[in-house]
Amino acid sequence: MNFTQIFSILKARWVVGALVLGATLLATLVISLILPKQYLATASVVVDVKPDPISAMAYGSMVSPGFIATQVDIIQSERVAQRVVRNLKLTENPQIREQWKEATGGQGSLDAWIADSFQKYMDVKPSRESNVLSISYRAPDARFAAGLANAFVQAYVETSLELRVDPAREYSNFFDMRAKEGREAVEKAQNKLSAFQSEKGITAADERLDIENTRLNELSSQLVALQALASESSSRLNQAQSGSADKMQEVFNSPVVAGLKADVSRQEARLQEFNVKLGESHPQVVELKANLNELRDRLNLEVKRISGGVSVSYNINKQREAQVRSELAAQRAKVLQMKAVRDEGAVLVRDLENAQRAYDAITARRNQSSLESQTTQSSVNVLSQAVAPVLPASPKLVLNLVLSLFVGSMLALGTVMVMEMRDRRVRSQEDVSTLLGLPVIGVLPKPGARNLKALPNQMKQRVLGNSAL
Secondary structure: OOHHHHHHHHHHOHHHHHHHHHHHHHHHHHHHHHOOOEEEEEEEEEEOOOOOOOOOOOOOOOOOHHHHHHHHHHHOOHHHHHHHHHHHOHHHOHHHHHHHHHHHOOOOOHHHHHHHHHHOOEEEEEOOOOOEEEEEEEEOOHHHHHHHHHHHHHHHHHHHHHHHHHHHHHHHHHHHHHHHHHHHHHHHHHHHHHHHHHHHOOOOOOOHHHHHHHHHHHHHHHHHHHHHHHHHHHHHHHHHHOOOHHHOHHHHHOHHHHHHHHHHHHHHHHHHHHHHHHOOOOHHHHHHHHHHHHHHHHHHHHHHHHHHHHHHHHHHHHHHHHHHHHHHHHHHHHHHHHHHHHHHHHHHHHHHHHHHHHHHHHHHHHHHHHHHHOOOOOOEEEEEOOOOOOOOOEOOHHHHHHHHHHHHHHHHHHHHHHHHHHOOOOOOHHHHHHHHOOOOOOOOOOOOOOOHHHOOHHHHHHHHHHHHO
């Protein structure tokens, strides 16, 4: 079926199509006029993305889509709707209470029933690529719609602040308890350290250990020096006891020994001279021998005396070495004991420092939570208040009529085509050719035609040609 056929069908059944279209437009007009008017009031809020000056929560330059979706869910939540009911004190209205009893039979919560009825006509739309949320409310009364939209905005701001403050209050109470425990731990550690210092007679900054370490080093040096002296004394003593006392350094350095040796040498020289001159039996020779023996005895006595001094020096050095060794052992034990005491005190000091650091950290968190729990500024700010709309949002008469015109046209066309399919008629030459499957050789004029002017030229030629035959 081509466009010409469709046009001919519409031309033939235009009355039916016009009736269908008119009925559709009339029904739309009547329904639009009968339907109650609905007013839509819209308020908007903006989510603040600036860093929080209290908790130092660093947001990005834009809030994430997930965060915006969360805010939409909060606005649409029952908690916000019930806050609207409480803020407007609707539960105190006797008419609303009667309506609730009639609708529910007194079952359930009045707040939840009113909040549920409000949520049906409230809508939230986030702005695209921004932090603005639009809160709309639809109602038959313009002022009521604006009031409910603003009430939802106020309830959302209060709920947002409440969601931020309530956890901070709980954290603040928690940190108050932890701070009390931390303070008790600090006091306990301080008392334990003080008792230990009082018992041991030391302080955390005691310098006695450094003094005792210095004393220990001095004793170690003295012991090394005395050991060297004792070793040297032992060598000299062994030399003296082995019969080589006259070769000792002390003997060589002794002026008495040197003098006696000189006297012995002179006496030996005189004795030898007198032996040659006078003979061994001469009284002078005998006297010289006696003097020489006396000098040698004195020399031996002096050597023995000096070697005996070496023995005394060795004994003194050994005694001093033993004494210093004993003092060194006592000093080492004392230093070790003081180190053990100081290490034990250092452990107590570290316990105190750890307890103090933990208490300081808890105190800082408690102060921060306390400030957050006292904040009155939400991260949501009102961008615009809803005002009572002048024109209703629905029904929209012009839009409904335009849509009705389109729908009515489709219905009219469909009705005409259905009627044509049920009662098919010949509307043109093409219909005859299609139905019979034969070519058209002539067209008769319509009833009432007075001449052949109404016929097409081609048909005229065919008629005149057949007449000539």
